[in-house]
Amino acid sequence: MATGKEATTGRHADKYLTEEMPRLYARMDRYFAEYGKGHVTFGKAPGPNDVHMATNDYLSLAQDERIIDSQIRALQDDKSDIYMSGVYVQYLDIQRDFERKMAAYLDSGDAVLCQSGFAANEGLIQAIADPETPVYLDLYAHASLWQGALVARAPAHAFRHNNAGHLRKLIARHGPGVVAVDAVYSTTGELCKLLDILEVCEETGCLLVVDESHTVGVLGDDGAGLVKSLGLCDRVPFRVLSLSKAFVGRAGVIAAQPNFTEYFRYTSWPAIFSSAVMPWEIARFSKTLDIIQQEGWRRERLWQASAFLRDGLEDAGYNLGGSETQIISLVAGPERNTAALRDALEERGVFGAVFCAPATAKNKSLVRLCVNQGLSQDNLEQVLDVCREIRGVLDIAKWPAGKRRAAG
Numbered sequence: 304m305a306t307g308k309e310a311t312t313g314r315h316a317d318k319y320l321t322e323e324m325p326r327l328y329a330r331m332d333r334y335f336a337e338y339g340k341g342h343v344t345f346g347k348a349p350g351p352n353d354v355h356m357a358t359n360d361y362l363s364l365a366q367d368e369r370i371i372d373s374q375i376r377a378l379q380d381d382k383s384d385i386y387m388s389g390v391y392v393q394y395l396d397i398q399r400d401f402e403r404k405m406a407a408y409l410d411s412g413d414a415v416l417c418q419s420g421f422a423a424n425e426g427l428i429q430a431i432a433d434p435e436t437p438v439y440l441d442l443y444a445h446a447s448l449w450q451g452a453l454v455a456r457a458p459a460h461a462f463r464h465n466n467a468g469h470l471r472k473l474i475a476r477h478g479p480g481v482v483a484v485d486a487v488y489s490t491t492g493e494l495c496k497l498l499d500i501l502e503v504c505e506e507t508g509c510l511l512v513v514d515e516s517h518t519v520g521v522l523g524d525d526g527a528g529l530v531k532s533l534g535l536c537d538r539v540p541f542r543v544l545s546l547s548k549a550f551v552g553r554a555g556v557i558a559a560q561p562n563f564t565e566y567f568r569y570t571s572w573p574a575i576f577s578s579a580v581m582p583w584e585i586a587r588f589s590k591t592l593d594i595i596q597q598e599g600w601r602r603e604r605l606w607q608a609s610a611f612l613r614d615g616l617e618d619a620g621y622n623l624g625g626s627e628t629q630i631i632s633l634v635a636g637p638e639r640n641t642a643a644l645r646d647a648l649e650e651r652g653v654f655g656a657v658f659c660a661p662a663t664a665k666n667k668s669l670v671r672l673c674v675n676q677g678l679s680q681d682n683l684e685q686v687l688d689v690c691r692e693i694r695g696v697l698d699i700a701k702w703p704a705g706k707r708r709a710a711g
């Protein structure tokens with residue numbers, strides 16, 4: 304147990320953090336012992352000529368002038384007074400119009416706008432589960448879904464990643480409840496084995512929640528995500544997405560049946576106790592949705608570029624951990640390997656995002672490269688050249704995480 308002695312490093316100058324808080328001191332000391340020289344996620348800042356692959360702006364819409372104009376116009380025209388919880392802004396036409404437009408796009412009975420993907424997932428699980436409802440989560444499901452189970456005080460059970468058989472066994476042991484998966488897993492870029500999971504849900508009477516944050520805008524002919532592209536809209540009761548990926552903003556959406564969205568607005572804690580999304584942000588999302596629907600070439604280019612990069616990296620011997628999408632992760636294992644990999648990439652002008660615990664298991668940290676459709680063929684070739692070069696420089700084939708493909 305912490306004694307308070309750990310707190311005598313002199314780092315805790317705040318007079319409120321006194322010896323009365325030895326456990327907090329001990330935790331902070333552990334953090335600084337590990338990351339005193341800087342957190343592993345923190346590397347160099349990219350320059351304008353570097354290849355940016357940390358962003359989730361998959362369709363390269365962040366700087367689209369049509370979208371920016373619509374947001375500016377909405378901001379200039381805004382006469383609303385909605386600086387409060389969404390509970391009080393139900394009259395706001397722009398929000399209901401956008402929700403209906405999203406519902407039509409996703410082929411869902413209705414949709415409800417939330418302040419973020421995190422708030423949507425947390426609020427949804429809290430609204431549909433309780434201490435008597437087991438919640439089954441894929442081991443790799445997003446942290447916000449786990450947070451929802453925690454807030455609902457529901458018993459949470461992890462099933463092996465993408466393993467419907469294990470899910471079935473857990474449900475047989477603990478009873479039916481809620482099952483939560485990601486359509487595409489955000490650290491590995493793997494697709495969910497959705498049909499298998501859905502069959503188990505239907506056989507056992509579980510409610511399925513699918514997080515489509517990394518698929519909406521991107522997957523399917525019209526980009527409406529995995530559930531719709533598989534023709535499963537009538538069979539999946541809840542879909543959630545963050546609008547911080549292909550929609551490059553700050554909000555989230557839940558697609559569900561009309562009665563549910565009404566219930567959600569008045570029972571989910573983030574919906575009640577946190578302020579609503581601003582009208583000019585909604586205007587931005589609405590314009591973005593038009594472009595996402597109209598400009599299918601962006602998706603085509605994204606898929607083509609992603610396949611090119613995945614194939615090239617696999618040929619170079621990288622273990623991509625099952626990526627089938629625009630999210631491509633170079634799994635390095637322990638954080639010191641990941642930091643070395645990040646530095647080597649950045650020195651050569653390639654900038655990804657480091658993922659480590661708690662986003663991954665402790666010794667499975669990685670550098671995630673997200674493809675966006677705006678990358679040129681030269682950019683993609685550069686990434687491949689750099690990855691080929693550093694594989695030898697860092698001796699990646701000898702790393703535990705680097706071995707599988709190299710041996711093949």
Ligand SMILES: Cc1ncc(COP(=O)(O)O)c(C=O)c1O
Nearest residue numbers: 419420421445489514516545547
């Ligand atoms: C799969 C998934 N769900 C939910 C979220 C949370 O979204 P937001 O950033 O909008 O809170 C993220 C983003 O990190 C995500 O990757």
